[in-house]
Amino acid sequence: METVIRTAQLTKSFKGTNVIKPFDFTLYKGEICALIGQNGAGKSTVFKMLSGQLIPSSGEIQLFGGIGRHNVEARRRMGFLIETPAFFPDFTAEQNLKYYALQRGIVEKNRIAEVLAIVNLADEKRKRFKAYSMGMKQRLGLALCLLANPDCLVLDEPINGLDAEGIREMRNLLIRLNEEKQITIFISSHILTELHLLAKRFVFLKDGVVVEDISKEALQEKSRKQLIVSVEDAAKAVRLLEQNYPSVSYQVLPDQVITIDGHIEDGGEINRLFTMNGVTVREFRAEARNLEEYFLELVGGAAV
Numbered sequence: 001m002e003t004v005i006r007t008a009q010l011t012k013s014f015k016g017t018n019v020i021k022p023f024d025f026t027l028y029k030g031e032i033c034a035l036i037g038q039n040g041a042g043k044s045t046v047f048k049m050l051s052g053q054l055i056p057s058s059g060e061i062q063l064f065g066g067i068g069r070h071n072v073e074a075r076r077r078m079g080f081l082i083e084t085p086a087f088f089p090d091f092t093a094e095q096n097l098k099y100y101a102l103q104r105g106i107v108e109k110n111r112i113a114e115v116l117a118i119v120n121l122a123d124e125k126r127k128r129f130k131a132y133s134m135g136m137k138q139r140l141g142l143a144l145c146l147l148a149n150p151d152c153l154v155l156d157e158p159i160n161g162l163d164a165e166g167i168r169e170m171r172n173l174l175i176r177l178n179e180e181k182q183i184t185i186f187i188s189s190h191i192l193t194e195l196h197l198l199a200k201r202f203v204f205l206k207d208g209v210v211v212e213d214i215s216k217e218a219l220q221e222k223s224r225k226q227l228i229v230s231v232e233d234a235a236k237a238v239r240l241l242e243q244n245y246p247s248v249s250y251q252v253l254p255d256q257v258i259t260i261d262g263h264i265e266d267g268g269e270i271n272r273l274f275t276m277n278g279v280t281v282r283e284f285r286a287e288a289r290n291l292e293e294y295f296l297e298l299v300g301g302a303a304v
């Protein structure tokens, strides 16, 4: 499988503070991969190192197989949307793109019309940028990324601040670019549920460390099944659990409540195990854990 991005032992420190701990990551052609983390986790720092805006403190970046100065050439095959691009408020969408096309030496005559059509702004191309909605502004940012016909898009929180309709539009657009033009996508968000319908792989970043790298199927499986057991004596129940299910993953919550990952099919047996050994079971049920809860468990803190 063709490798689009590969990082090895990549780190970044600011004034002695290590913000990105060794970050080892490989993105393959055709993937839509989400980088998920709370504010300050280090998502933008990773993206800025990929784009060349920040120089890594140590480690290596390979883009399309190139390293070092060869990445300069490889970056031409990538579109980065890291901070909202500076568009002129009084220029129309078309004028703004023309300005950037000139700057970047893009001379294909129809390219501006093409990218405006791709992001569904063809009918509003003569509107001034300042009159655009947030969703339209984000889509114009994407149009700018697409100008040079990239093979890979790196998008930092492109759905931040969008309403439900804006998120849906952006999602459908990115799925279309991935399916029809085989564009590989690396996208970040601090809200997992916004990306769960789009990405096929999720990399969770906490304090500059990858805490999980998981496919969509595995994530759904993991976040779905959980047994919730309320008992009289949680310590004793946990002892029994560990003795009989050595690889079990569980958490003890307040009020003698235990959550057990998976093991749905063992529910009856676990219930019997407790009661037969003198642990009174007050409540026993299987419950779905939503993706956002899973995310918060992984990275801690509250959703923003």
Ligand SMILES: Nc1ncnc2c1ncn2[C@@H]1O[C@H](COP(=O)(O)OP(=O)(O)OP(=O)(O)O)[C@@H](O)[C@H]1O
Pocket (backbone or CB within 6 Å): 014, 019, 037, 038, 039, 040, 041, 042, 043, 044, 045, 046, 190
């Ligand atoms: N230029 C800089 N100088 C010093 N510290 C920085 C700099 N850029 C980022 N940081 C710090 O690095 C950490 C990671 O920041 P980063 O912007 O990469 O996080 P993020 O996950 O993208 O967060 P957000 O979702 O808020 O954009 C933060 O603690 C931030 O304060």
